[in-house]
Amino acid sequence: MSDLLANLNPEQLAAVTLPAENALILAGAGSGKTRVLTTRIAWLIGTGQASPAGILAVTFTNKAAKEMLTRLSAMLPMPVRGMWVGTFHGLCNRFLRAHWKVAALPQTFQILDTQDQLSAVKRLLKGLNVDEQRAPPKQVQWFINGCKEQGLRAKDCEVRDAQSRLMAEIYAAYEAQCQREGVADFAELLLRTYEVLRDHAEIRQHYRARFRHILIDEFQDTNRLQYQWLKLLAGPNEAQPSAVLAVGDDDQSIYAFRGANVGNMDDYQREFHVHHLIKLEHNYRSHANILQTANALIAHNARRLGKNLRTEAGAGEPVRVIEQPTDQQEALWLVEEIRLLLRDGYARDQIALLYRSNAQSRVIEGALFNAAIPYRVYGGMRFFERAEIKHALAYLRLLDNPHDDTAFLRVVNFPPRGIGARTLEQLQDAARLRQVPLADAISALGGRGAASLQAFVDMLGRARVECAAMSLPDLVRHALDVSGLLEHYRAERDGQDRVENLEELINAATAFVTQEGFGLDAEALREQALSEQALQNLQAVDPATGETLSPLTAFLTHAALEAGDNQAQAGQDAVQMMTVHAAKGLEFDVVFITGLEEGLFPHENAMNEADGVEEERRLMYVAITRARKRLYLSHAQSRILHGQTRYNLRSRFFDELPEDTLKWLSPKAGAGGFGGAYRPTLRAAWNAAPAAPAVPFTPAVQASAPPHGLRVGQSVFHTKFGEGVILTLEGQGTDARAQVRFHRHGPKWLALNIAKLTPVN
DNA sequence: TCCTGTATGATTTTT
DNA sequence: TCATACAGGA
Secondary structure, three states, rough: OHHHHOOOHHHHHHHHHHHHHHHOEEEEOOHHHHHHHHHHHHHHHHOOOHHHHHHEEEEOHHHHHHHHHHHHHHOOOOOOOOEEEEHHHHHHHHHHHHHHOOOOOOOOOOOEEEHHHHHHHHHHHHHHOOOOOOOOHHHHHHHHHHHHHOOOOHHHHOOOOOHHHHEEEEHHHHHHHHHHOEEEEEEHHHHHHHHHHHHHHHHHHHHHOOOOOEEEOOOOOOHHHHHHHHHHHHHHOOOOEEEEEEEEEEOOOOOHOOOOHHHHHHHHHHHHOEEEEEEEOOOOOHHHHHHHHHHHHHOOOOOOOOOOOOOOOOOOOOEEEEEEEEHHHHHHHHHHHHHHHHHOOOOOEEEEEEEEEEEHHHHHHHHHHOOOOOEEEEEOHHHOHHHHHHHHHHHHHHHHHHHHHHHHHHHOOOOOOOOOHHHHHHHHHHHHHHOHHHHHHHHHHHHHHHHHHHHHHHHHHHHHHOOOOOOHHHHHHHHHHHHHHHHHHHHHOOOHHHHHHHHHHHHHHHHHHHHHOOOOHHHHHHHHHHHHHHHHHOOOOOOOOOHHHHHHHHHHHHHHOOEEEEEEEEOOEEEEEEEHHHHHHOOOOEEEOOOOOOOOOEHHHHHHHOOOOHHHHHHHHHHHEEEEEEEEEEEEEEEOOOOEEEEEEEOHHHOOHHHHEEOOOOOOOOOOOOOOOOOHHHHHHHHHHOOOOOOOOOOOOOOOOOOOOOOOOEEEEEEEOEEEEEEEEEOOOHHEEEEEEEEOOOEEEEOOOOEEEEEOO
């Protein structure tokens, strides 16, 4: 036990050994948060204060959950596999598989991922005869998920006008459709679990009595529903509440756009009567200059819980800042700088190129490619999201559940078997009329179409029988054969990759069976299932009957819940490229933050949102704190975006950084963000200044001047709108436009060949 | 059924 | 600019 606690700093030690009461740990970037979380669990178990079964630990990503389990298994003498450590969705899935009856779901319910959900919505809208103009599918999906994340069912939706009434009606129809088909989307997993806990006191009591300790990671990212769920489970106002340990960092809250509610941290402190607030401010990652830069930036945010990172590492190198004329030249400069770093002995995978939006990666990729520097871009297609894999999974889903209409429609004519759109429309009409699954509506149809459809369903039926006794990998292979999928891709000219991916799917099935312990014989499974222990060991065992989930259902669940790696090229020794969001939680020796321009970072869309700029600033804070030894910040005067050249002002964030930690590799230009007044003299001075060759590769600092003689940041006068400041200039010749923020009328776009703008001094 | 042209829209993303 | 989605013709 003393081993466990050795090498913890005083704050970490305090957090680990807190009494069994609600606590909030404000864990700064690089402060050893995961270590605290896992050590706390090990300490609770090691001191006999809790049993492994009595602990619930929740994370957001599978990666974090796995990491926690790995560390725990190194710390604890007992197996950790069965512990309730997982993602919100994973744990809710486990819960629903065990309580499927009260949850009113089939035990083999399938999980719809985002794509599946969208196609389900599209199908629904067609069926309801709702014009896609009036209710764009994406918007409907967004609305439904938004409601669910607030804990709202269709009947709870506020109806204000025709549009909101329509949305609520669609939502209601969607609920019915999912229920009929036996499928649940991601948000449904949480909402359904929440409702079961809310409406069934005996179940709630059971889990409350069981989970005396609840630990939550990344608390700042929780949404309303997740918070409500926690409240039900922990019962802060009950006689014997569970002890909750929430770990989070309000400064790293960057997911408000998908429903995360930082306010949960305040609510939590109040509603859970939190006495213990511990700040982990000791950073073990970055040099002092980098931390100071981060601290200074984030200090510009209001309404923080308050926290300042410190380190015992030395000041280290200054933060390097550079301005380049164009995005192209920014990329070339990156390449040169990376060459030098590599020559100095930095490992390729210790160099990260961060950007605000994915579109920015193209130029950089091009430059790296030309320079023959290996790179890896994060955030592409994930394994289980590939079209061929989704097709294969659809066949597997139909074997498991013939009523899964989403899967049915996906593959009924893929590979092509002569079932046209016309036939499918008739089938859907017939099914809708009778309120039955598509497969059951075929008999109502006549003609050639019906025969082809029947052949398809018969094929599935035969396969279902043949597969009954097969092992999971055999079953997958068999499905790929009978469906004709494999053959189809083999015949295709460019199908080689897809064939390989399908082979990989069989491998994944093999690995799944081995890892998950589904290879155990049925009798052993059944015996285990009867004990409470089994409920933990197997993801899905009915506690009443001991009935276990089939390996196929478990595999499909696994595929939906863990979509696999989203790293395109798995080449290890490569420069790492990713969005700032994707970089959260990672760290690198060298970090480049690129494209630091007004409109890009902070992003223009964020400026119109409430607290948008603050979230952008937190994003920048996250980016800065990824760096261990060396940090570069770069921006370009002009950039091609959506095919048009835009002249962007340097990001306002530069003006919020301390001068003494920065080193300008190019002469610092005057004028900063929009907050302060524009200072034309400084800018003029910079334009005249000679380029200082701070690094071997320094392109000329002169941007190609926009032809109309106007500059971003310039004050102008318009006869109708009065005075304003130019925010953006783009386009050329007659297409040239300017975005101007007028003092009295706000920002407006103006065509420069029409609008008369007079420079003001 | 497949192919080709055009329209459209383009932060950030995990489950 | 550029990718993707969908409509319409062969």
